[in-house]
Amino acid sequence: MSLTLHFRILVRIMAGRKTGAEVMIDILLRNGVEICWGYPGGAILPFYDTLFHYADRIRHILVRHEQAAAHAAEGYAKATGKLGVAIATSGPGATNLVTGITDAKMDSVPILAITGQVPTSAIGSDAFQECDIYGISLPITKYNALLKNVDDVARITQEAITVAMSGRPGPALIDFPKDIQTATTEVLQPGPLKIHPRHWQKPAITGDLDRLIEALDRARSPMLYVGGGAITANAAEKVRLLAEKGSIPVATTLMGIGAFPGNHRLSLGMLGMHGTAYANKAVMECDLILALGARFDDRVALHAPSFAQQAVRAMVDIDLAEINKRVKVDIWVSGDLADVLSILVERIKAQNRTSWVERIQALKAKHPLRYFRGRGDIKPQLVIEKLWEKTRGQAIISTDVGQHQMWAAQYYPINEARQWLTSGGLGTMGFGFPAGLGAKLGRPEKEVVVITGDGSFQMNMQELATARMYDIPVKIILFNNGFLGMVRQWQELFYNQRFSHSDMDYNPDFVKICEGYDIPAMRIEHEREIDKGLDFLLKSEDAALLEVMIPQAEKVYPMIASGQRYETMTEVGEPLPGEEEYSTIPNREVEFIKI
Amino acid sequence: MKHVLSVLVNNHAGVLSHVSGLFTRRSYNIDSLSVGETQDPTKSIITLVISEDEEMVKQIEKQLYKLVDVLEIRDLTGEDSLKRELILLTVRFSPEKRAEILTLIDVFKATVVDMTEEEIMIELVANPRRISSFLQTFSKFHIVEMARTGTIALEFPTARKVRN
Known part of the structure; x- marks a missing residue:
């Protein structure tokens, strides 16, 4: 039987024909794809059958829910800069990818989703597991297509990959009907792409570069506001050169973490809603703010009209549609950020800006990140600081969404691009763990630590099976406060402490859950156990989980409430009886360099 | 605008x-x-x-x-292009309004497409301003049914020549 089958394949290939599935995988391979994540089902079976034959050339990781496939593809793409590929069957398989695809759209992550579809003859008949994923994915992809002709497979696959990876990257989706997967074609090459060159050629630099240079040279107290675009453009090094040449302090967005060394003397950490007080004060004091690959979103420019209104507002972005979208800027340049930065670095005047840099140092010293300790319970901030020390700030950190995400962003200064993985735009709970798995497979040499909460982890904890099955040694720190902490924080602050449906009273025993999946786990409840817990976690050769019990009322500070002006920032919370203020040293670079 | x-x-x-x-x-x-x-x-x-x-x-x-x-x-917002819409309108009338309606149709250079003793169907192709003026004028009558297209527009060849 099997021999006959192989013989048939051979005869066909010798006749110069391949199936749609074979052509697609050939194109993936040609584009350097080595790994994909997915989940089989009826309408994608021919594709999976082909994957079986290609097993030596392309690795497939079986996830336990398609959403995790999309997030793993994202984690891989974010950590490596390469394309992430997620595969699902039609209907529910396809719709389960939707959250991950939307996440990739919001955070500009290049992933390709391949979905099975019912045979073309059945499309529109409400066939079993049929859904219009092409229509569903229109607003959440950069490129999508429903394959109707096997002769188009090569070209459309290439177009999808090219568009996903070019310019401002993003997700692509190809819906692949079952009969097109098995149909054969002589068209094995993509041929000329049928998309406009603006979707794949590097755009020319437009806007007012000269005025930007002039404004930068003239500014006495400029700052850079760096977003995820700087990481996408592989421009982190050039951001540093620009900052150093002009002595310009740098704040990053949540997505921009890693685009500038977090413990550089010019680093202000993160700005915005839960940014550092010194970054936010710098925004209020600077005379020029230059956004680099950042989009003045509502977590940074919370109240758009007043955001850095005393300053010249300038921006560089590859996406023209981001110019003047939320905040009207005074000067803009559009183009590839790395190219623009090369010009800026070359042409701006070297300056010391002594008084401004001293002012920044004074702000850092006077308004450091602070929290309270002293009751013996575990403060998450301390755990993250200790994690930073024990991993020498070198781990890839993948977070979920909520309070733990903000604490991680604040207390784990990241020094390298692609070392910080988080769901920023969409804020997808459940992102962190599968993204961490994707990152670990892409960069096995790096320690990967997933920082999550009891709410977020339960959104994709079934992937413990994936971690076990493929021995993917990611380390999970689960902060458990028995609550949706960020929701609770808002309910406490803005809804008069009415904690409507935010308590997680019936949380499982996470250590036992891990036991069920054969993943080593440990729970800690007292401050004195932090070292022991982290050592257990980091020394484990397998995937492992550390559950850290933290107080329910712990909040994220500083905080500027949604839509408010920077002046309204609350810098620090209130201590409980017996607690003392504990501040973290913003200039840990000294310690760091010694290590 | x-x-x-x-x-x-x-x-x-x-x-x-x-x-x-x-x-x-x-x-x-x-x-x-x-x-x-x-x-x-x-x-x-x-x-x-x-x-x-x-x-x-x-x-x-x-x-x-x-x-x-x-x-x-x-x-194609400006003067350099031709804009056109099509409207189809069926109006019910009493015998004493018949003359007025026919006069107005003439004024707007609209076309009568079909007619019964109490209903008349009118067609007008015009720029959006004339279409809305026409519609406003006829809104005092009993409009039984209507359908209209959106605007289509094409740049004048003379403008194209200048632009190129």
Whole structure:
């Protein structure tokens, strides 16, 4: 039987024909794809059958829910800069990818989703597991297509990959009907792409570069506001050169973490809603703010009209549609950020800006990140600081969404691009763990630590099976406060402490859950156990989980409430009886360099 | 201010929902949208009439340009292009109104397409201003049914020549 089958394949290939599935995988391979994540089902079976034959050339990781496939593809793409590929069957398989695809759209992550579809003859008949994923994915992809002709497979696959990876990257989706997967074609090459060159050629630099240079040279107290675009453009090094040449302090967005060394003397950490007080004060004091690959979103420019209104507002972005979208800027340049930065670095005047840099140092010293300790319970901030020390700030950190995400962003200064993985735009709970798995497979040499909460982890904890099955040694720190902490924080602050449906009273025993999946786990409840817990976690050769019990009322500070002006920032919370203020040293670079 | 954008797109299923979906998704106000094939059957033109300010229209153009199937966008708001709409209107009348209606049809250079003793169906092809003036004039009668197209627009050859 099997021999006959192989013989048939051979005869066909010798006749110069391949199936749609074979052509697609050939194109993936040609584009350097080595790994994909997915989940089989009826309408994608021919594709999976082909994957079986290609097993030596392309690795497939079986996830336990398609959403995790999309997030793993994202984690891989974010950590490596390469394309992430997620595969699902039609209907529910396809719709389960939707959250991950939307996440990739919001955070500009290049992933390709391949979905099975019912045979073309059945499309529109409400066939079993049929859904219009092409229509569903229109607003959440950069490129999508429903394959109707096997002769188009090569070209459309290439177009999808090219568009996903070019310019401002993003997700692509190809819906692949079952009969097109098995149909054969002589068209094995993509041929000329049928998309406009603006979707794949590097755009020319437009806007007012000269005025930007002039404004930068003239500014006495400029700052850079760096977003995820700087990481996408592989421009982190050039951001540093620009900052150093002009002595310009740098704040990053949540997505921009890693685009500038977090413990550089010019680093202000993160700005915005839960940014550092010194970054936010710098925004209020600077005379020029230059956004680099950042989009003045509502977590940074919370109240758009007043955001850095005393300053010249300038921006560089590859996406023209981001110019003047939320905040009207005074000067803009559009183009590839790395190219623009090369010009800026070359042409701006070297300056010391002594008084401004001293002012920044004074702000850092006077308004450091602070929290309270002293009751013996575990403060998450301390755990993250200790994690930073024990991993020498070198781990890839993948977070979920909520309070733990903000604490991680604040207390784990990241020094390298692609070392910080988080769901920023969409804020997808459940992102962190599968993204961490994707990152670990892409960069096995790096320690990967997933920082999550009891709410977020339960959104994709079934992937413990994936971690076990493929021995993917990611380390999970689960902060458990028995609550949706960020929701609770808002309910406490803005809804008069009415904690409507935010308590997680019936949380499982996470250590036992891990036991069920054969993943080593440990729970800690007292401050004195932090070292022991982290050592257990980091020394484990397998995937492992550390559950850290933290107080329910712990909040994220500083905080500027949604839509408010920077002046309204609350810098620090209130201590409980017996607690003392504990501040973290913003200039840990000294310690760091010694290590 | 109403803006008229002429958007050249690839002619395949899904393009229209992609373009119209963008307007829903970003809550841009759209007055009318009409779509039809061009001389090249692989391409269509979508003519959009948008009620937004200048800044927002720029934003819309930039967002449209990000769609893979959008090939070219031209702003045909100004005097350099011809705009046309078609309206079909059926009006019910009493015998004493008949003369007035026929006079008005004549004034607007509209066409009578069909008529019974109490109803008349009128057709008018005109620029959007004349169409709305026509509609306003006839709104005092009993309109039984009506259908109208969105605006379509084409640049005058003389303007094209200047531009090129």
